[in-house]
Amino acid sequence: MSDDDWPTPMPRPGDDDENQGADASVFAVFAPPHDPLPDDTPPDDTTAAESPDETAAVPSGDDDDGEPEPAGAALSVRSARQAVPAAGSPPPSRVGSPMRGLAVPGGTDRVVGPRRRIGPLSWIGAALLGVWLVAMPLTSTVTELRQNTQIIVMVLAVLGVNIATGYGGMISLGHGVFVAVGAFAAAYAVDDLALPWIVSLVAGAAFAGVIGALVGLPALRIKGIHLALVTLGLAIVFQPLAKRVPAFSGGVSGRAVGAEMVPPSWFGTSRWAEGFYRYLICLAIVGLAIWLTRNIISSRPGRAMRAVRDNDTAAAVYGVNLVASRVSTFAASASLAGLAGALSIVLVPFTSQESFPFQESLVLYATAVLGGLGSIWGSVLGVAIREAFSRLGELVGEVGGLGPISEFLSLLDEEQFVFGVLLVALTFVFPRGLIGLFNRRRDTPVSSGAQNRTQP
Amino acid sequence: MDVVLLLQRIFDALFNSAIYSSLALALVIIFRSTGLLNFAQGEMATFSAYIAFVLLAGAAPGVKGGGLASWIGAPLVTPVAIGLAVIIGIGAGAATERVLIRPLRNAPELALVNVTIGILLALNSLMGQWWGTGPRVFPPFFPSSPGDHIDIAGARIRYSTVGAWLVLLTLLLLLALLLRYTRAGLAFRAVSIDPVSAALNGIRVGPTLMYGWALAAGLGAIAANMSANSVLLEPTMMVRVLVYAFAAATLGGLDSPKGALVGGVVVGLSQTLIPAYVPFIGFELSVLPALVAMVVVLIVRPAGLFGTQRIERV
Numbered sequence: 026m027s028d029d030d031w032p033t034p035m036p037r038p039g040d041d042d043e044n045q046g047a048d049a050s051v052f053a054v055f056a057p058p059h060d061p062l063p064d065d066t067p068p069d070d071t072t073a074a075e076s077p078d079e080t081a082a083v084p085s086g087d088d089d090d091g092e093p094e095p096a097g098a099a100l101s102v103r104s105a106r107q108a109v110p111a112a113g114s115p116p117p118s119r120v121g122s123p124m125r126g127l128a129v130p131g132g133t134d135r136v137v138g139p140r141r142r143i144g145p146l147s148w149i150g151a152a153l154l155g156v157w158l159v160a161m162p163l164t165s166t167v168t169e170l171r172q173n174t175q176i177i178v179m180v181l182a183v184l185g186v187n188i189a190t191g192y193g194g195m196i197s198l199g200h201g202v203f204v205a206v207g208a209f210a211a212a213y214a215v216d217d218l219a220l221p222w223i224v225s226l227v228a229g230a231a232f233a234g235v236i237g238a239l240v241g242l243p244a245l246r247i248k249g250i251h252l253a254l255v256t257l258g259l260a261i262v263f264q265p266l267a268k269r270v271p272a273f274s275g276g277v278s279g280r281a282v283g284a285e286m287v288p289p290s291w292f293g294t295s296r297w298a299e300g301f302y303r304y305l306i307c308l309a310i311v312g313l314a315i316w317l318t319r320n321i322i323s324s325r326p327g328r329a330m331r332a333v334r335d336n337d338t339a340a341a342v343y344g345v346n347l348v349a350s351r352v353s354t355f356a357a358s359a360s361l362a363g364l365a366g367a368l369s370i371v372l373v374p375f376t377s378q379e380s381f382p383f384q385e386s387l388v389l390y391a392t393a394v395l396g397g398l399g400s401i402w403g404s405v406l407g408v409a410i411r412e413a414f415s416r417l418g419e420l421v422g423e424v425g426g427l428g429p430i431s432e433f434l435s436l437l438d439e440e441q442f443v444f445g446v447l448l449v450a451l452t453f454v455f456p457r458g459l460i461g462l463f464n465r466r467r468d469t470p471v472s473s474g475a476q477n478r479t480q481p
Numbered sequence: 482m483d484v485v486l487l488l489q490r491i492f493d494a495l496f497n498s499a500i501y502s503s504l505a506l507a508l509v510i511i512f513r514s515t516g517l518l519n520f521a522q523g524e525m526a527t528f529s530a531y532i533a534f535v536l537l538a539g540a541a542p543g544v545k546g547g548g549l550a551s552w553i554g555a556p557l558v559t560p561v562a563i564g565l566a567v568i569i570g571i572g573a574g575a576a577t578e579r580v581l582i583r584p585l586r587n588a589p590e591l592a593l594v595n596v597t598i599g600i601l602l603a604l605n606s607l608m609g610q611w612w613g614t615g616p617r618v619f620p621p622f623f624p625s626s627p628g629d630h631i632d633i634a635g636a637r638i639r640y641s642t643v644g645a646w647l648v649l650l651t652l653l654l655l656l657a658l659l660l661r662y663t664r665a666g667l668a669f670r671a672v673s674i675d676p677v678s679a680a681l682n683g684i685r686v687g688p689t690l691m692y693g694w695a696l697a698a699g700l701g702a703i704a705a706n707m708s709a710n711s712v713l714l715e716p717t718m719m720v721r722v723l724v725y726a727f728a729a730a731t732l733g734g735l736d737s738p739k740g741a742l743v744g745g746v747v748v749g750l751s752q753t754l755i756p757a758y759v760p761f762i763g764f765e766l767s768v769l770p771a772l773v774a775m776v777v778v779l780i781v782r783p784a785g786l787f788g789t790q791r792i793e794r795v
Contacts, residue, residue, distance in 0.1 A: 445603025
């Protein structure tokens, strides 16, 4: 690969002077003269994005109204690329724009843009997702239905990573911890406190959010790669720590959940009906959480989040409260993960620290990166890919008698291995994650957390 | 407080200190030159220890790569096997830099985090798949039968501890000589300070950084091979060690070799002494104080004890 694949020139340590161009992002006002434009950029688009006044309007941009602006010819094509819609969801006009607010010198993206048109690939993806959501429960056995529902729930955990890392710019390698904490807290609420299920689920998410806020506090000072280090440490220290609080986590052996979520009697009493009821509940909650997330991201707190990610000093200058923004971003991302954990005990009435080794956190992170950071639908895509690979691995892992080829195929059954390799490969091939495939142009900036290398 | 017991604990801790110092030094070398934390350092080191294990185990059933050992013929003696494994580790480190890191020299930090995390995941899983997740017995690097110790004031300091420190100090001396008196060392220092100016002065930055990675991988491999006997060889062997090493490097200052040494000693001591006197922590949770220390240092004094203060230009 060539350097040109990286749209934002990143300085080597010590390149202070070149630094600022890369830094500019939303705050184009601070940017030195822009880089030459990519050849295929339509002229009217670039003039719009290049104008410092317009680009700099982010923090107080006109996104609030939530109404689609009239689709302006060239611009709408430009911004069409970023969303994969899903059936039954509101048109994702402002969702999943990894680069919103990341207008880089050269103007590939408008901060305040017209409604995006949706590309054909996205429609296909949405249609597939919709068909799967309807057909899957009807054709599944009880066990399959439960497993598939777990996959849907996992979207929230990945989305949690995405909020912290993709939107908040705080690399989190420890989100498995929040999933676990959410599961423990929900189990505690529904069993030991005998609360109703819906309250317990909220309690699980809320408790994980509180823990997330606590973890987010150091993130006020610790940034970029150092934060990645601290969250990795958190993921590693979690298992022994959880064993120390058996009342909460069930200790070494884990805790079984006594309460069961049963459907009302009119719904049916068969085991399949039970599973289908839980599927509907989980789907509704996941959908609601995604919708809420989308709204938060496209409103003021979300813009503040991205502004802080891109340049915290400039964001502060514009009146963003850095402390509130960082802590609440981390809390929100943790509570999404916690909700995923809480929902998981609805499906499988058992939870244990055993299920959350640090590798699990890393795989969650890898899933978010693979799908595409800074895009809600990227997280959905990431989970779909994870599932696809695990099915593929199960299939080809069984193939024997081919000598070394079989041996290689059996490695494909190792989720960790596959994700490790994919994470490395995708960094080279699709720096923006697979959601980038749905985008028309590949020269949008990488929506990365830490934009600048740490200076040693 | 029992003074002899305390002394004994300190002596026991010193072995771990040496290991943490070596790995912290490896992390510092890479951070200093590339501004990158190598999350895969521990797994790369463990991989090298597994290679030594394979070379030593011979054609044991169920051991991946046993054929390699039987192809060599006579079973290797421990020092030769470990030496070969370290050399292979060094080569792998250099190759990693050349193939996976250098093409990303203009990429954002996140891309490099992704690559190192990817290597960590893949290697960790690969080792589990090839050699099993259970612990393996690894021969001692130094004589370590029950009688191999020196008595000092009633406490025992084991040969392995003395040996680990001798190895570490020798390596440090060599490293210092290399950096101070050789052309490659001069180039490395120049690149660490300012890669652009170094390049303008005709230094080939890429290969210089590759040497840095090779050095770091070698240090890590030596640390893993020295400690594989006492902690038992398993794929996650270096995971906790990596947290300690990161804590040590952070404490000392991420760009300071001296800091890595001092940090390693402090972290090693605290890892043994804190669980001994604070019952809640216990052995398994002894990684928690290290993590807390790391967070506190990063918040209060990000440069650590000996690191360079960073000044950000806005």
